Amino acid sequence: MDLYRPADRERIVAEPPKRVSAPERTQFERDRARVVHAASTRRLAAKTQVVGPQADDFVRNRLTHSLEVAQVARDMSRALNGPASEQPDIAETAALAHDLGHPPFGHNGEDVLAELAAGVGGFEGNAQTLRILTRLEAKTFDADGGSVGLNLTRATLDACTKYPWRNGERPGPKFGVYEDDLPVFDWLRAPGAGQRQCVEAQIMDLADDVAYSVHDVEDGIVAGKIDLATLDLDGVAETVADWYVPGFDRARAEATIADLRAAGCWIAEGAAYDGSRRSQAMLKNLTSDVIGRFCGAVKEATYAAGGGPFARFGADLVVPEQTRLEIALLKGIAAHYVMKSDDRVAKMDHQRNVLSGLVEHLAATAPRDLDRQFADDWRAAGDDAARLRVVVDQVASLTDVTALAWHERLCRGL
Known part of the structure; x- marks a missing residue:
């Protein structure tokens, strides 16, 4: 069909x-x-x-x-x-x-x-x-x-x-x-769709959640920032509650981990990541199992809800509550140990200064320092708001490395 x-x-x-x-x-x-x-x-x-x-x-x-x-x-x-x-x-x-x-x-x-x-x-x-x-x-x-x-x-x-x-x-x-x-x-947008995602966007959205919830934890483990055997469950639960699921607490964190452990989707008791090939394989198999668990649960729940075809606006994905909590827990672990770490917070302050300095400088000197295509957009813009949007487009297009290099060249006179 x-x-x-x-x-x-x-x-x-x-x-x-x-x-x-x-x-x-x-x-x-x-x-x-x-x-x-x-x-x-x-x-x-x-x-x-x-x-x-x-x-x-x-x-x-x-x-x-x-x-x-x-x-x-x-x-x-x-x-x-x-x-x-x-x-x-x-x-x-x-x-x-x-x-x-x-x-x-x-x-x-x-x-x-x-x-x-x-x-x-x-x-x-x-x-x-x-x-x-x-x-x-x-x-x-x-x-x-x-x-x-x-x-x-x-x-x-x-x-x-x-x-x-x-x-x-x-x-x-x-x-x-x-x-x-x-x-x-x-x-x-399809007529009458309103603010509803098409099912293909729902699939993309779920895949994004699944991938970064699992892989950010994997990156944190390999970097030595996360040890699943010694989690600060109070801190993790607080981060989950603040960022993802209001009301999430330590008891819910413990229950969610117990469910993942029972399904074989958690590091075994006494196991620890040590960088060996065997340890790398254990972690990679764990991430594969968790992704399979999440996607399998959504597939089963979506089929159980009936309907279809599963395209455009013919149906919606169904994400079970347990799956939603497991994804939120993993995101909370990565956020607590990586995104909220003291060294990263200090670096973020510098990054903010770099981008704000670039926008301020480029807005004042445009179109001189803009890339050709953005300089053309700036000249065609009808008012100051449109010109600022062009400057933001330019800065957003930069990579981390080029943003730092541009800031050194343009904002520090080096």
């Missing part, structure tokens, strides 16, 4: 069939290739996931995280709809693209730019992703000479929209579109 209509395959600018000799690809396979080859995708290799990518050779960066999310999303989609479905290509593309809009220094950088852009509609990594895919990443232009970005299909763009609402339409800092990107947002 074909899960997608002709409208789902439409692009902002219609494209004729390729004239070059090449293997025949579906529209959604072409979308995936465009994201894989995008410059914004390559930049993810030098952007922070949790620990800076220059910290050591093992730690994950935004690119390796995105590849892992893509693998989980593809497998989840295949489990729901079978290998013959085109959906795995859509889900994988959305996963590959989901972090394109993240600025240097991870969520810390996102918070800085959100504060600096508060007067012009804010900043949010997912809204920036939509902006990159439909405007900033150059590939296709419309009849008026305006960039439409990678010119992805409607179904793929919708799958990339993690938060399908405008700034201020829901409580909290998360949103998925800036005001001047509303025309393309309105084009890609």
Whole structure:
């Protein structure tokens, strides 16, 4: 059964069939290739996931995280709809693209730019992703000479929209579109969809949660920051309650760990990570088991709820409460031992100064110090708010390394 209509395959600018000799690809396979080859995708290799990518050779960066999310999303989609479905290509593309809009220094950088852009509609990594895919990443232009970005299909763009609402339409800092990107947002959203995620976006969202909850803990264990056998459960529970699940307490943490241990998804009593190959294999098998547990539970719950087809707005993923708590616990462990560590907090202060200094300098000197494409955008901007948005686009496009280098060159006169 074909899960997608002709409208789902439409692009902002219609494209004729390729004239070059090449293997025949579906529209959604072409979308995936465009994201894989995008410059914004390559930049993810030098952007922070949790620990800076220059910290050591093992730690994950935004690119390796995105590849892992893509693998989980593809497998989840295949489990729901079978290998013959085109959906795995859509889900994988959305996963590959989901972090394109993240600025240097991870969520810390996102918070800085959100504060600096508060007067012009804010900043949010997912809204920036939509902006990159439909405007900033150059590939296709419309009849008026305006960039439409990678010119992805409607179904793929919708799958990339993690938060399908405008700034201020829901409580909290998360949103998925800036005001001047509303025309393309309105084009890609299905009539009557409101603020509901399509199921492909739900798959991407779940895969992101699963991947970073498990892999951030793995990175923390290898870095020597986390020992699952000697957890500060009071501190972990407090972090989970503050960041993810209000009311989460030590008793719930103990019960959740007991459930994971009973399923064989926890380090065995007396075992400890020591860097040996046997220990590395034990940790890798543990992460695989946990990911399988999470995805299997969601698949079973989604099938049990009935409905379908599992595409677009035909159904919703069902995440069991126990799975939600287990994911939150792992995220809380990583947050408590890595994200809230004293050395990282000190480094975050410096990162904030770097980005705020860059925005201040570039806003004062533009278009002189902007890259050519952003200098062109700045000259075409109609007012100061639009010009500040261009400066934010420029800074958000930088990697951790280039942000530091630009700050040294431009803000310190070196």
